[in-house]
Amino acid sequence: MTALAALDLAALEALFTEWGEPRYRAAQVFDAVQAKGVLDPAAMTTLPAALRERLARETTIATRVVEAQASEDGTTKYLFELEDGKRVEAVLIPEGSRKTLCVSTQVGCPIRCVFCASGIAGLIRNLTVAEIHEQVLHVRHLLGERPSNIVVMGMGEPLLNLPNLVEAIKLWTHENGLHFSPRRITVSTAGTPSKVDRLAKLDLGVHLAISLHAADDEVRGKLVPGSPAGRTQDLIDAGARFARKTGRDVTVEYVLIAGENDTPDQAEKLGALVAGRHIHVNLIPLNPVTHRPDLHAPSGIAAKAFAQRLRDQGTSVTLRTQRGDDIAAACGQLALERSLAE
Numbered sequence: 262m263t264a265l266a267a268l269d270l271a272a273l274e275a276l277f278t279e280w281g282e283p284r285y286r287a288a289q290v291f292d293a294v295q296a297k298g299v300l301d302p303a304a305m306t307t308l309p310a311a312l313r314e315r316l317a318r319e320t321t322i323a324t325r326v327v328e329a330q331a332s333e334d335g336t337t338k339y340l341f342e343l344e345d346g347k348r349v350e351a352v353l354i355p356e357g358s359r360k361t362l363c364v365s366t367q368v369g370c371p372i373r374c375v376f377c378a379s380g381i382a383g384l385i386r387n388l389t390v391a392e393i394h395e396q397v398l399h400v401r402h403l404l405g406e407r408p409s410n411i412v413v414m415g416m417g418e419p420l421l422n423l424p425n426l427v428e429a430i431k432l433w434t435h436e437n438g439l440h441f442s443p444r445r446i447t448v449s450t451a452g453t454p455s456k457v458d459r460l461a462k463l464d465l466g467v468h469l470a471i472s473l474h475a476a477d478d479e480v481r482g483k484l485v486p487g488s489p490a491g492r493t494q495d496l497i498d499a500g501a502r503f504a505r506k507t508g509r510d511v512t513v514e515y516v517l518i519a520g521e522n523d524t525p526d527q528a529e530k531l532g533a534l535v536a537g538r539h540i541h542v543n544l545i546p547l548n549p550v551t552h553r554p555d556l557h558a559p560s561g562i563a564a565k566a567f568a569q570r571l572r573d574q575g576t577s578v579t580l581r582t583q584r585g586d587d588i589a590a591a592c593g594q595l596a597l598e599r600s601l602a603e
């Protein structure tokens with residue numbers, strides 16, 4: 262059965278024509294689902310009861326919110342259950358006037374970054390278009406307003422589920438739906454240069470983040486074992502091509518781990534990798550994860566020294582503060598804790 266949220270306006274019009282419904286009903290349903298985030302046909306009270314019932318019978322809702330957990334700093338984590346019982350999550354991070362929603366694209370993840378809970382069991386499956394898109398719709402509905410930004414940085418490797426992600430982006434940016442500007446969407450990848458090129462070619466207008474976490478192949482091979490080895494330079498080259506071709510921002514994400522990738526040598530190499538390429542570096546002190554108690558964030562002083570070394574080389578850098586660590590808001594943690602408890 263089709264998920265209602267995955268139907269664009271043309272598909273909805275075709276369906277309603279087939280059902281003998283007037284055309285304007287399609288626009289009405291599209292507005293309820295796509296602009297307001299109302300997923301349950303029973304709640305679409307402007308529709309005749311018979312149509313509500315038929316929609317409920319013949320279309321599905323792909324995800325259900327099973328938990329919303331707020332952190333002391335305002336970060337909220339939403340846990341979703343899929344129709345097959347699998348679980349994924351999204352995290353809403355308020356920052357000043359911004360409300361950034363971090364969404365998932367896969368159940369599990371094949372990349373297996375050592376510090377990330379999403380990859381522990383490897384990849385289980387890709388999310389469907391509706392499963393990706395509904396995370397945003399549910400939050401829009403629960404929040405009573407649209408999040409201001411979307412970052413595709415939750416569970417999974419987005420570029421390994423690119424066709425479904427592209428359809429979800431089309432729905433997020435639809436002018437009769439949530440109407441996100443693509444400039445408010447960032448796709449994050451730890452993955453392959455050819456996929457970055459493919460994303461650039463699609464010219465969606467979104468920004469790119471590259472999860473680098475190490476400045477040479479040896480250290481990256483240890484920290485990001487599921488990423489193709491020997492490709493650190495190639496990945497940065499692909500990021501630079503993306504920036505040139507699309508004119509959009511490219512950011513390197515670098516999770517700082519004490520004694521692993523926070524050495525002066527890595528700072529020098531990272532500065533050299535991004536030099537002159539209009540790539541911003543975002544340093545993120547490690548959020549502790551229960552499956553690797555041996556990994557720690559560097560001290561504040563050490564993190565600042567790493568950032569300063571980059572600045573001294575002319576690199577544009579921000580050092581992020583930790584968010585939501587009292588609710589384990591680093592990617593994949595909540596779904597993991599729940600699955601271990603069951």
Ligand code: SAH
Nearest residue numbers: 377414417418449450451472514547548591
């Ligand atoms: N596979 C994609 C999308 C996942 S986002 C990618 O790797 O880009 C991955 C991001 O989650 C990392 O770049 C990092 O910023 C964040 N992350 C995951 N686990 C973390 C942890 N334990 N501490 C801090 N950040 C973490």
